[in-house]
Amino acid sequence: MTQVSVVNLWKEFEGQVVIERVNLEVAPHSFISIVGPSGCGKSTFLRMLLSQEAPTRGAIRIDGKSLPAEPTEQRGVVFQRYSVFPHLTVLENVAFGLEVAASRLLGRLFGARRRAAFEGCRGILEEVGLDAARDKYPAQLSGGMQQRLAIAQALIKKPKVLLLDEPFGALDPGIRNDIHQLMLRLFDETGMTVFMVTHDLREAFKLGTRLIAFDRYRTRPEERELYGATVTFDIPLDRATAGERRQAMDEIAPRVSASADL
Ligand SMILES: Nc1ncnc2c1ncn2[C@@H]1O[C@H](COP(=O)(O)OP(=O)(O)OP(=O)(O)O)[C@@H](O)[C@H]1O
Ligand SMILES: [Mg+2]
Numbered sequence: 001m002t003q004v005s006v007v008n009l010w011k012e013f014e015g016q017v018v019i020e021r022v023n024l025e026v027a028p029h030s031f032i033s034i035v036g037p038s039g040c041g042k043s044t045f046l047r048m049l050l051s052q053e054a055p056t057r058g059a060i061r062i063d064g065k066s067l068p069a070e071p072t073e074q075r076g077v078v079f080q081r082y083s084v085f086p087h088l089t090v091l092e093n094v095a096f097g098l099e100v101a102a103s104r105l106l107g108r109l110f111g112a113r114r115r116a117a118f119e120g121c122r123g124i125l126e127e128v129g130l131d132a133a134r135d136k137y138p139a140q141l142s143g144g145m146q147q148r149l150a151i152a153q154a155l156i157k158k159p160k161v162l163l164l165d166e167p168f169g170a171l172d173p174g175i176r177n178d179i180h181q182l183m184l185r186l187f188d189e190t191g192m193t194v195f196m197v198t199h200d201l202r203e204a205f206k207l208g209t210r211l212i213a214f215d216r217y218r219t220r221p222e223e224r225e226l227y228g229a230t231v232t233f234d235i236p237l238d239r240a241t242a243g244e245r246r247q248a249m250d251e252i253a254p255r256v257s258a259s260a261d262l
Contacts, residue, residue, distance in 0.1 A: 032210050035201060
C-alpha cells in the first residue's frame, strides 16, 4: 500500500507559473481522478509524479521518501495513445520492459527466468483480455485493445503508482465502458494508487475514490504568468452521497469544459 504526499508544489516554465501551492495527502490505494480546463497543468503534474519534470519548488514523497530524480519502475504510466512499440508483438511489448529491467543487471533474460517472465506476461495479457492476440502487432489491434496492451505493459512491472493521462479519451463509449470495468477490477486486485487525468467528468466520478480539480483563481491577462493553477475542488467520492456527487458534478462541469487559455 502506497502513500503519496505532495507538499507545496510549484512549477514554472520560463517565468510562467503553471502550478502553485498544491498540497495533497493521498491515502494508500486511492484512485485520484484529476480534472481541469485544458492547459491548467494536469499533464505537467503527472510528469512531476513520474520525475519527467522537476518541481520548481516543493516536494513529492512516496511512502515518506522523496521521489528519485529519474522515472523508476515504482511508477507506471499510460498515455492517450501511441505508447506501445509498433514493431513488437503484443507479448513482446509486455516482455520488453522486463527484459530491459533485467538486462541492466544480467544482460537479456535466459532459461528458466526467461520462461517465468513470459509466463508472467501471459498472465497479465489474460487479465486484460489479450492473450489470444499475443502474437499480433499493434497495428492489427483496435484502439481499445491497444490501450489494454498499454495497461498490461505498465502493470507488468507492478508499479506502486499508476499514472493515466486521458487513457481512454480516444475510445468509443462501449469500449470505454468495458475498459472502465477492467480498470476497476485491476485497481481492486492490486494495492496500487492511481492518478488519472480525464476530460470526461462522468469517467472521473465513476472510477475515482477522490476527485481533484485544478484551476486558476486569477485569470486576468496581466496575472496569467504570475499565478498558476491549484486545487480548487477536492471531493472524497468514496464517502460522498448520491446527492453530494450530483451537486459536485453540477459545480465542476462548467469549469472543466472552459479553456485555461481564454
Ligand atoms: N516543457 C514545457 N515548456 C514550456 N511550457 C510548458 C511545458 N510543458 C507544459 N508547458 C505549459 O504548461 C501549461 C500546462 O500544460 P499541460 O500540458 O500540463 O496542461 P494540461 O492541463 O495537461 O492540458 P490538456 O488538458 O490540454 O492536456 C501550458 O501552458 C503549457 O504550454
Ligand atoms: Mg494534458
